[in-house]
Amino acid sequence: MDQALQIVGAVLILGAFLLSQMNVLDNRSKVYLTLNLVGSAVLAWLAYADDDWGFLLLEGVWAVVSAVGLVQSLRPRRTAT
DSSP states (O other), X not given: XXXXXXHHHHHHHHHHHHHXXXXXXXXXXXXXXXXXXXXXXXXXXXXXXTTOHHHXXXXXXXXXXXXXXXXXXXXXXXXXX
């Protein structure tokens, strides 16, 4: 089961990257950030469960950065007065 989840997490991240490189997705779009967040969160969880600290650091930071970007993209933009 862990192997299947690893593949799903990796496919989400790599799929988002591929679509970004093909100019299908903007790297600040909600879809791109969501794919990265979900994929990296899955991989971070699996790294934690396996005590794989280097991989947990990589994927954990990736998840946090994606989450921050997603939250920022969901906030209403302020208009200049």
